Amino acid sequence: MDFFFSPCTSDSAISICGGGGGSDSLSSHLKIKPKKPFQIRQFSYSDLLSSTNSFSPDCFLGKGSHGAVYKAVLDGGKLVAAVKRTKFTNPSPSFHYNSCQLPNHTPAENEIEILSRLRNPRIVNLIGFCADSKDEKLLVVEFMPNGSLYDLLHSQSRPPGWTRRLRFALQVAKAVRALHTSNPPVIHRDIKSSNVLIDGNFNARLGDFGLALRGHVEDVRVRCTPPAGTLGYLDPGYLAPADLSVKSDVFSFGILLLEILSGRNAIDVHHSPPSVVDWALPMINHSNFDGLCDPRIGSPTDPAVTRCLGVLAAKCVRSPVQKRPDMAEVVECLKAAKKKLHVPPIWSNLRRRERHVENLQPLISNFDEPDGCDEPMRVCRMGSRRNRKVSNVSSTEYRIKTNGRVVRSRSMGSVEINSNVGGNYYSSLSGRRKHSGVAMKIPTMKLSKSRSVGVSENPKFVECNRRAGAFLPEIEMSKLMIDCESKS
Numbered sequence: 417m418d419f420f421f422s423p424c425t426s427d428s429a430i431s432i433c434g435g436g437g438g439s440d441s442l443s444s445h446l447k448i449k450p451k452k453p454f455q456i457r458q459f460s461y462s463d464l465l466s467s468t469n470s471f472s473p474d475c476f477l478g479k480g481s482h483g484a485v486y487k488a489v490l491d492g493g494k495l496v497a498a499v500k501r502t503k504f505t506n507p508s509p510s511f512h513y514n515s516c517q518l519p520n521h522t523p524a525e526n527e528i529e530i531l532s533r534l535r536n537p538r539i540v541n542l543i544g545f546c547a548d549s550k551d552e553k554l555l556v557v558e559f560m561p562n563g564s565l566y567d568l569l570h571s572q573s574r575p576p577g578w579t580r581r582l583r584f585a586l587q588v589a590k591a592v593r594a595l596h597t598s599n600p601p602v603i604h605r606d607i608k609s610s611n612v613l614i615d616g617n618f619n620a621r622l623g624d625f626g627l628a629l630r631g632h633v634e635d636v637r638v639r640c641t642p643p644a645g646t647l648g649y650l651d652p653g654y655l656a657p658a659d660l661s662v663k664s665d666v667f668s669f670g671i672l673l674l675e676i677l678s679g680r681n682a683i684d685v686h687h688s689p690p691s692v693v694d695w696a697l698p699m700i701n702h703s704n705f706d707g708l709c710d711p712r713i714g715s716p717t718d719p720a721v722t723r724c725l726g727v728l729a730a731k732c733v734r735s736p737v738q739k740r741p742d743m744a745e746v747v748e749c750l751k752a753a754k755k756k757l758h759v760p761p762i763w764s765n766l767r768r769r770e771r772h773v774e775n776l777q778p779l780i781s782n783f784d785e786p787d788g789c790d791e792p793m794r795v796c797r798m799g800s801r802r803n804r805k806v807s808n809v810s811s812t813e814y815r816i817k818t819n820g821r822v823v824r825s826r827s828m829g830s831v832e833i834n835s836n837v838g839g840n841y842y843s844s845l846s847g848r849r850k851h852s853g854v855a856m857k858i859p860t861m862k863l864s865k866s867r868s869v870g871v872s873e874n875p876k877f878v879e880c881n882r883r884a885g886a887f888l889p890e891i892e893m894s895k896l897m898i899d900c901e902s903k904s
């Protein structure tokens with residue numbers, strides 16, 4: 417297939433052509449010189465075999481929905497990289513066509529195509545690929561030695577503190593902003609904590625571009641690609657190709673933000689309600705921002721920080737797509753919250769006593785309803801989160817159902833919803849993690865790889881609700897604003 421590469425002077429390297437304005441936009445954000453080509457290397461299969469010790473278990477890093485990842489030591493020890501290995505199961509992997517008769521790339525091919533046009537310090541960049549492998553696709557990407565954000569947030573030992581959590585959130589937001597502002601935009605479609613990897617300097621990088629789409633929403637490829645994503649993070653309004661926009665990523669980012677705030681899985685059947693959105697929105701509506709915070713680390717000193725993050729997350733997951741903030745606004749909001757985190761406690765205590773949080777206004781005003789809350793925000797503490805039992809709040813209509821059955825696995829699965837001839841949708845979840853346990857059988861869905869819990873809905877039911885306009889999580893933003901005013 418055409419990877420949009422053109423030959424370069426070196427045998428082992430290829431330069432990148434195309435890229436269009438995309439690299440320009442990225443450059444403007446990153447203040448790097450525009451149009452400087454970067455090189456993607458071609459590795460021989462034998463090189464990758466020897467660098468991974470023949471893909472030995474010692475080099476195994478993890479398994480995703482589309483294959484396994486191995487650590488590789490290349491160039492005589494000078495380059496440590498990660499090799500993503502995807503086996504072809506389809507006899508003609510490069511050329512199965514979707515309804516629009518476009519080549520339907522495998523995730524690995526798609527990742528090469530997207531990443532070969534991007535270079536960004538906030539993403540897991542492509543180093544090269546293997547051109548001479550027969551029945552598998554091998555990608556070589558930057559090695560991230562500190563695991564994933566999922567591992568950090570959900571491991572039993574030493575969960576990250578607020579400074580680190582906010583920094584990760586901001587770094588991911590910047591990565592997504594860079595994707596969305598490139599020309600044509602890139603929509604990641606699979607933003608989740610397991611796709612955020614931590615580099616050697618403990619910076620968060622967005623990885624796994626297997627489902628990403630590059631193009632404007634009206635472009636044929638975008639218009640014809642069936643919905644895909646990961647249950648729990650997937651925008652419930654994204655049910656047909658035409659529903660896709662950058663705001664689907666904003667939704668997923670909102671879920672990620674709730675996960676960062678609370679330390680809860682996007683979906684966790686050990687909690688009631690299982691969905692982090694269903695759990696968090698009632699608390700946000702009642703201004704119980706302390707209740708959102710991960711009990712293992714408690715709340716930040718300044719309650720304005722939690723309030724800002726909670727409101728931001730709620731706005732990201734709003735059902736009217738156009739009312740969700742764009743990623744540039746998200747970045748600004750997170751930057752402001754991060755600054756507040758570092759206000760010396762004495763000032764934040766004074767401020768708390770004053771109870772007026774005038775500086776919070778710019779954080780929130782960008783996302784206010786049109787009739788907005790122009791009054792200074794007031795913050796009230798809702799008591800210790802540790803004493804606060806999370807009750808079985810009744811969830812919004814957004815709750816994902818499976819005709820009464822909740823299905824789960826230990827990890828989160830990616831879902832791809834493909835259109836069939838009749839215009840209905842069926843879904844397939846594919847892949848399985850290293851430690852994942854429970855195989856799931858859902859009507860019209862098949863699950864493989866997963867990271868936490870998959871809860872899905874019968875597509876007919878979704879479609880029915882969609883028509884009725886009743887399936888989306890509509891945060892009672894007006895109530896939130898009333899709360900702000902009434903606590904003055």
Ligand SMILES: Nc1ncnc2c1ncn2[C@@H]1O[C@H](COP(=O)(O)OP(=O)(O)OP(=O)(O)O)[C@@H](O)[C@H]1O
Nearest residue numbers: 477478479480481482485498558559560610624830
């Ligand atoms: N560049 C990398 N450096 C180090 N480890 C990596 C790298 N990429 C992936 N991994 C490890 O391999 C695991 C599998 O990654 P992969 O991207 O294939 O799947 P995933 O993101 O976990 O799931 P999915 O494919 O459903 O998105 C990751 O969880 C991570 O632990």
